[in-house]
Amino acid sequence: xxxxxxxxxxxxxxxxxxxxxxxxxxxxxxxxxxxxxxxxxxxxxxxxxxxxxxxxxxxxxxxxxxxxxxxxxxxxxxxxxxxxxxxxxxxxxxxxxxxxxxxxxxxxxxxxxxxxxxxxxxxxxxxxxxxxxxxxxxxxxxxxxxxxxxxxxxxxxxxxxxxxxxxxxxxxxxxxxxxxxxxxxxxxxxxxxxxxxxxxxxxxxxxxxxxxxxxxxxxxxxxxxxxxxxxxxxxxxxxxxxxxxxxxxxxxxxxxxxxxxxxxxxxxxxxxxxxxxxxxxxxxxxxxxxxxxxxxxxxxxxxxxxxxxxxxxxxxxxxxxxxxxxxxxxxxxxx
Amino acid sequence: xxxxxxxxxxxxxxxxxxxxxxxxxxxxxxxxxxxxxxxxxxxxxxxxxxxxxxxxxxxxxxxxxxxxxxxxxxxxxxxxxxxxxxxxxxxxxxxxxxxxxxxxxxxxxxxxxxxxxxxxxxxxxxxxxxxxxxxxxxxxxxxxxxxxxxxxxxxxxxxxxxxxxxxxxxxxxxxxxxxxxxxxxxxxxxxxxxxxxxxxxxxxxxxxxxxxxxxxxxxxxxxxxxxxxxxxxxxxxxxxxxxxxxxxxxxxxxxxxxxxxxxxxxxxxxxxxxxxxxxxxxxxxxxxxxxxxxxxxxxxxxxxxxxxxxxxxxxxxxxxxxxxxxxxxxxxxxxxxxxxxxxxxxxxxxxxxxxxxxxxxxxxxxxxxxxxxxxxxxxxxxxxxxxxxxxxxxxxxxxxxxxxxxxxxxxxxxxxxxxxxxxxxxxxxxxxxxxxxxx
Numbered sequence: 001x002x003x004x005x006x007x008x009x010x011x012x013x014x015x016x017x018x019x020x021x022x023x024x025x026x027x028x029x030x031x032x033x034x035x036x037x038x039x040x041x042x043x044x045x046x047x048x049x050x051x052x053x054x055x056x057x058x059x060x061x062x063x064x065x066x067x068x069x070x071x072x073x074x075x076x077x078x079x080x081x082x083x084x085x086x087x088x089x090x091x092x093x094x095x096x097x098x099x100x101x102x103x104x105x106x107x108x109x110x111x112x113x114x115x116x117x118x119x120x121x122x123x124x125x126x127x128x129x130x131x132x133x134x135x136x137x138x139x140x141x142x143x144x145x146x147x148x149x150x151x152x153x154x155x156x157x158x159x160x161x162x163x164x165x166x167x168x169x170x171x172x173x174x175x176x177x178x179x180x181x182x183x184x185x186x187x188x189x190x191x192x193x194x195x196x197x198x199x200x201x202x203x204x205x206x207x208x209x210x211x212x213x214x215x216x217x218x219x220x221x222x223x224x225x226x227x228x229x230x231x232x233x234x235x236x237x238x239x240x241x242x243x244x245x246x247x248x249x250x251x252x253x254x255x256x257x258x259x260x261x262x263x264x265x266x267x268x269x270x271x272x273x274x275x276x277x278x279x280x281x282x283x284x285x286x287x288x289x290x291x292x293x294x295x296x297x298x299x300x301x302x303x304x305x306x307x308x309x310x311x312x313x314x315x316x317x318x319x320x321x322x323x324x325x326x327x328x329x330x331x332x333x334x335x
Numbered sequence: 336x337x338x339x340x341x342x343x344x345x346x347x348x349x350x351x352x353x354x355x356x357x358x359x360x361x362x363x364x365x366x367x368x369x370x371x372x373x374x375x376x377x378x379x380x381x382x383x384x385x386x387x388x389x390x391x392x393x394x395x396x397x398x399x400x401x402x403x404x405x406x407x408x409x410x411x412x413x414x415x416x417x418x419x420x421x422x423x424x425x426x427x428x429x430x431x432x433x434x435x436x437x438x439x440x441x442x443x444x445x446x447x448x449x450x451x452x453x454x455x456x457x458x459x460x461x462x463x464x465x466x467x468x469x470x471x472x473x474x475x476x477x478x479x480x481x482x483x484x485x486x487x488x489x490x491x492x493x494x495x496x497x498x499x500x501x502x503x504x505x506x507x508x509x510x511x512x513x514x515x516x517x518x519x520x521x522x523x524x525x526x527x528x529x530x531x532x533x534x535x536x537x538x539x540x541x542x543x544x545x546x547x548x549x550x551x552x553x554x555x556x557x558x559x560x561x562x563x564x565x566x567x568x569x570x571x572x573x574x575x576x577x578x579x580x581x582x583x584x585x586x587x588x589x590x591x592x593x594x595x596x597x598x599x600x601x602x603x604x605x606x607x608x609x610x611x612x613x614x615x616x617x618x619x620x621x622x623x624x625x626x627x628x629x630x631x632x633x634x635x636x637x638x639x640x641x642x643x644x645x646x647x648x649x650x651x652x653x654x655x656x657x658x659x660x661x662x663x664x665x666x667x668x669x670x671x672x673x674x675x676x677x678x679x680x681x682x683x684x685x686x687x688x689x690x691x692x693x694x695x696x697x698x699x700x701x702x703x704x705x706x707x708x709x710x711x712x713x714x715x716x717x718x719x720x721x722x723x724x725x726x727x728x729x730x731x732x733x734x735x736x737x738x739x740x741x742x743x744x745x746x747x748x749x750x751x752x753x754x755x756x757x758x759x760x761x762x763x764x765x766x767x768x769x770x771x772x773x774x
Contacts, residue, residue: 026441033434128524128550137525137551138455139429141462166437239433241459245552246430282438285424294659295401296394299385299424 009182016174020167021159028166029238030278035173036234037274039180041258042267043227046184048256049265050193051220052200053104057116058228059251060123063242064096065089065232067127070140070242082145082172082237089233090226097225098218105217120252124244139243142236144169173234180227181267187223196220257306261313263320272321280306367689368468371446372416377681377688380421380445382432382460383452383475388552389427392577392607392666393452396475397422398659399650399670400450405657407678410767414686418678421445429459436460440469447472447693450494450673454478454526465490470693472680473673473721477501477601478526482719483746490694492701492714493721494673496635497746498527498574501599501725502534504633504742505572507751508727509597510538519545519568519594521559521583523575531574531599537748544568549579556582557590564592573598581611584626596630600725603632604665605640605733627730631738635725636672636707638665640734645761646672646707653766672707678768679704685772696773704770705760709741720746724754 020028040062047053068089072080080088100119104112127134134140147168155163163171187193198206199216207213236242258277262269281302288298317324371378385394397420404418412418421443423435432453439445440463447470451457454476461481464471465488473494474481481493509516518539522528528548536543545566547559560583563571571594573583580602587593602608605627612620620626637644642651650671654663681688683696683704701714710724724743728735743754763769 024441026437029434029437029441124552125550131524137523138458141458143462166441235430239430239459240463241429241433241455243429243455243459245428245455248428248552295397295422295424296385296390302424303386 005182005185009178012178013175016171016178017159020170020174021161025164025166028164028170030282032166032170032173032234032238034274034278035170035177036231036238037255037258037277038177038271039173039234040228040231040255041262041270041273042177042181042184043224043231044255045259045262045265045267045270046188046196046227047220047224048259050188050200051196051217053217053220054109054113054256055104055116055221055224056113056249056252056256057100057119057123058224058255059247059249059253060116060119061093061097061100061225061228062232062235062251063123063244063247065093065229066236066242066247067134067140067232068092068229069233069236070142071133073142073145073236074140075143081148086172086176086230086233090229093229093232094222094226097222097228101218101221101225104221105214116252117249120249124247127244135243137244139241139246142240142242144237144240169234169237173238176230176234177271180230184223184227185267192216192219257310261310261321263322263324266320266322269320269322276306276309280309367691369446369687369689371444372688375412375416376419377413377416378419378421378443378445379447379449379677380423380439380443381448381450381452382423382425382435382439382456383450384427384456385422385424387426387428388578389453391611392604392664393427393475395661395664395666396450396452396670396673398661399654399667399672400674401670402653402658402667403671403674403678406653407767409657410765413678413681418681420449425453425456427453427456429456432456432459433463436463440464440467445469446688446690449473449677450475450670452476454480457481461488461491468690470690472693472697473676475669475673477530479530479720479746480526482713482721485717485719488719490690492697492719494676496600496710496722496725497720498530498599499534499746500723500744501633502531502574503537503744504534504725504727504751505531505597505599506535506538507742508739509535509570509572510542513570513595514542516542516570516595517544517566517568518542519547519563519566519571521563521571521573521575521579522546522548523579524548524550527576527601528574531572535572549575551576551579554578554582557586559583560586560590560592563594564590568594570595570597573602575599575602577602577604577607578611578615580608581615584608584612585616585620598630598632600633600635603627603630603730604638605730606664607666609733625732628732630730632728632730632735633725634728634735634737635709635722636668637709638668638735639663649762649766668707675706675768676704676708676712679706679770682768682770683773699773700770704768705757706768707760707762709758710743710754711757713745718745726758 044058069085072085152163195211195216258273262273284302284305285298288301383397384390401420404420408417425432425435449472452475457474471491477495477498479497481491545563547562549556580598637646650668680697683700684693697714698716701712708722710722713720713723724741726737726741727739728737740753740755741758742751744751
């Protein structure tokens, strides 16, 4: 790990503390949501941007993480510490990701999209089939465990504010974002990241250079699935439920659109995309209401604007918002 | 350069931690929460599916709420306070329900949730609302969980008759009137189907020959219909939503399966089912409503098929004065009827309502609220379940013809009794309830 990344991570932590301590519980909740979208989008952007594999099944992988966490959080006094539960959710999804990845490694482009699409369609059906253990359509209710006393006291000592449950989840989420992003950034700069890019850019050349294509693809998929699992666990905590209707194909497509909007392959882009996913609907609906639209019209405005933004970004900044911004600064510097 | 920036970061981090130091924990206890209430306004809210698959029909309920609150506000509000109703779209996705409920409670700072819709969706937020001590009044779902064990969820109240008593009343009627019928159940695979089956089995256990379940979202019900047909079923009891009423009708037409149909109240709105039939059949079925002739269902509030009912006259007046675009529909009537009950609850909570106070008031006076419901509410400290009964009706030309008086019961082995008393309630002349404040 380079010193620069460590510093960036520390700086990010300070920013996170400042932001979360100075916003109300509602914004805290939104930041918690942004965190899980960011983690999932970060994993996806590495898979798609760096390794060139298109996955339409990340929503389903999030479901695996969410249900794993939910199963362990049925009682308020969970047997395991929350961090361990999230790690287990990540681990289980990693294993599922490895299985899918092995199949996926043999496929390309549209075929891979098709296979992962099948995953996205099939996985929400599993809880319906095993409705005794997985709660069927109504899903599994998640009880957020009590905040550990030592942590609550420590936070109060430092900040002078009581640690609310939403803020606790937001901290947990953003800690996850920082750790995951540092790991992903390191990974993509390392030999492995270069191998992934080599596979993406030219398979034949990569193979000639002695790269095992299948292994590289499976590894990328596994890493990406792990991110989705952690994100799913955090989502279950924030939403307080894991239900099939929360993990439809729409979620997978939203994640993909967030990655495209932010900029493929860019972690900053993933963050931007996650912010759009979280804040845009609420802001647009608010504006719609202020303009005097009815509730139904205001609610329909959000997907419309989201679609328009996507079209505009693809037309005007094909490299995504993060890429477009980078280009803009480069252009200004050069003139 | 690098060392410098590292030092700066450390200093900054230290400054952040130091700047926010704290003294002892302040301790303030208030007698009751008045969040969302000012001297002139009271803000309430709810989550409804305004977009997505569940929006047709359900998205009309909040417009009924709004119209009635506007009507009450135009007549001076409740104790001088105007009611503001904030609606948030959850697209029937529980993850979104969580987010918008956060927004309603933490950002909009509503006094109470009124009429939040859906079993899986509301299930995601019911613990949060109770932990935050936000009154969670009159959930738009007939699941038992909103009211059968109030100690778990002291702030949550149901409103419509729960699915178990509906199952009991349907079961009892079938047992008495079709004792030889071979019964098949067509169930939504969640609380709705489960609670309904529990109630129906209390009377029909020996008559039920087949049970077919569907998962919402899977629009192919041919296997289920074929299963019921193969079992020789001649009467189907459906605990399903409107779109599955339409689907089951279309599929059984195709299979030549012609049982007597008995749909629960939720799935039987003739107008909506008729429109869905036309859409799903891509125009092949033009007069969808007539396809439902002879279909049995239940009714617990007067609907648009009874335009001469005094309640309907009131709703029609409210809708023409304060409604949005479009005609009065059963979903809007449902919303207005719920809104009427909320106004009663607010009046019962007295001139200075608190969150705790309104809950106590509904527990104490809820049983005596006279409203559009055909049967009285069951609200007490021991039960937060809503309307206690319904009548069995047969649909002819889109109109429900009563086959029984109002039948009243409760969950468990409570007997079923005829009780028309609440059905004779008529609205006050000015259309606004007048409930005395609970001491």
